[in-house]
Amino acid sequence: MQSPRTQLSQAATSARQDYDVLVVGAGFAGMYMLYRLRRLGLRARVLEAGDGVGGTWYWNRYPGARCDVESVQYSYQFSPELEQEWTWSERYATQPEILRYANHVSERFDLRRDIQFGTRVVSAVYDDAAARWTLTTGTGESFAAPFCVMATGCLSATNRPRIPGLDDFDGPVHHTGEWPHEGVDFSGQRVGVIGTGSSAIQSIPVIAQQAGHLYVFQRTPHYTVPAHNAPLAPDYVRAIKAEYRSLRARAKQMFSGIDFRINPSSALAVDAQTREREYESRWEYGGTTFMGAFSDLLFDRDSNETAAEFVRGKIRSIVRDPKVAHALSPRDIIGCKRLCVDTDYYATFNRPNVTLVDVTEAPIERITPAGVRADGRDYALDALVLATGFDAMTGALNRIDIRGQGGRALKDKWREGPKSYLGLMVAGFPNLFTVTGPGSPSVLTNMLPSIEQHVDWIADCIEYLRVRGIARIEPTVEAQEAWVEHVREVAGPNLRSVCSSWYIGANVPGKPRVFMPYIGGFPQYVARCEEIVAAGYAGFDLGPSRAPR
Ligand code: N01
Helix, strand or coil: CCCHHHHHHHHHHHHCEECCEEEECCCHHHHHHHHHHHHCCCCEEEECCCCCCCCHHHHCCCCCCECCCCCCCCCCCCCHHHHHHCCCCECCCEHHHHHHHHHHHHHHCCCHHHEECCCCEEEEEEECCCCEEEEEECCCCEEEECEEEECCCCCCCECCCCCCCHHHCCCCEEEHHHCCCCCCCCECCEEEEECCCHHHHHHHHHHHHHECEEEEEECCCCCEEECCCCECCHHHHHHHHHCHHHHHHHHHCCCCCCCCCCCCCCCCCCCHHHHHHHHHHHHHHCCHHHHHCCCCCCCCHHHHHHHHHHHHHHHHHHCCCHHHHHHHCCCCCCCCCCCEEECCHHHHCCCCCEEEEECCCCCCCEEECCEEEECCEEEECCEEEECCCECCCCHHHHCCEEECHHHCEHHHHCCCCCCCECCCECCCCCCEEECCCCCCCHHHCCHHHHHHHHHHHHHHHHHHHHHHCECCEEECHHHHHHHHHHHHHHHCCCHHHHCCCHHHCCCCCCCCCCCCCCCCCHHHHHHHHHHHHHCCCCCEEECCECCCC
8 A cells, every 4th residue: 555645746746747848937038938849849838927928018017118129129030920910000119019919929829728827836846866847836736847948037026115114005006017907097196106217217207197196206316318209100110021131130230139320439539519419319319229329338437427417408408497307317327227218207297296206315214004204204195106126137036946956946046146157047957947047138138139049049959958868958067157257247347237226136125236137248149159059068068868859
């Protein structure tokens, strides 16, 4: 007779669902991963916490949410047919349009049948002897496969501020990254928005139009440039569709993976009038290409200051109250925190129903049942919006109990900051891949091409192993250390590494301060990944072998 323990473990094994590859997340990364794995003839299962595809665009439904990369570039390029049949309606797509696109992709490629929605993965444990990953969900379901791909996103774990009394607030509290699907009606209400990053800067002008009164609690002013969003003219769309291949090829040669013009000159090499003209034309054009006005804006503080002062001048010219204009004007490096892109952000502070509450000097004291206590005053509120961002890059991974060889937890290994090889794999965690993980260009680039490049690399790697009957791949500690050092080294001269941004984990109390993305540029990074493969996966331990398929 079997012992109860054996019976239990057999029951667990029979309940466990086995696959070739498990993928966590059904955003743009998870969907394309599934597509590629299927084409390799592999049995893959995607586990997704939400009830639909789209990842960040599924969750971030706050008013005014849009992408700040132009829609014709923020789209998949793996399928020329998809490119031709889908037509973007605006220069910068809204969240609902991007979500429609994600849904269209999932239907067009019949992806849903292999995605299990409403399924949050809580742990991922590697069994060395069996060379398998076992994933357990919040409801206790269990899935196993030799390979696991974390397509969990860089900005998906929300950062809830630790402000005293937050749970005591009587009204509704909405985080921009977990916005109610049914929408929120702020008509006539007193609304408080905490935060002034990209999500706040997009939502504030829209909420202000609806709210009775809007209070914006600003801890740090952020730079923002106008989007100048507009519907796309049919002729423009036709022209783009006709030249998609060359547009994509040009974008791949750019540092950010986005096709745009960078002025090769230094801001200090031209006279003040020429400089002003360049900034003015970039401001008029709109969008983050503003930072391409001169080539050294992110390397030379004096150059950077000319761009920063130009934007401050714009704030002074738009915002009527000089005190408010001053408070809205950032003093630090432009582009250090991610440059925001807005529609009418600064002008919104001219509205009589909008008040800027500057909490730069003294933090918000507490949240009370009736509102926010800050700046020596009580602000009575009906609703609170937390536009407080994300535990970026590592948050989504660390919230899963990931255990590699010898039961070592990833979050323990990353206690001093994330370490990975190429942002793709971690030593001690065989056969576990991270799409756009820390140490890869990811958030410094157009996410879609970065995602596609990683997914292609991972799919090719799995195929390489299968064809050769290799059961296991893992980076060597030496290769990982060398890559981490390289990531640190290239970040050094870049001004982006010097301020308190989420790039270095500064927005989450207690998070180690490490510049997480790779800032060496998309083309350089891709070339490195390709060299490593060409050298037979240099820097990786491969083995042991089993019978080739
Ligand atoms: O988050 P953020 P986000 N008390 O971290 C403040 C992408 N994105 O969701 O700067 C008071 O930028 C915090 O203050 P400070 C994009 O990559 C893209 O806006 O830390 N304030 C800051 O003002 C973006 O960069 C798009 O001093 C507190 C704000 O909350 C990233 O997501 C749209 C606080 C958080 O800003 C994150 O943007 C939206 C506290 N305790 C987002 N804690 C597009 O594509 C935090 N803050 C357009």
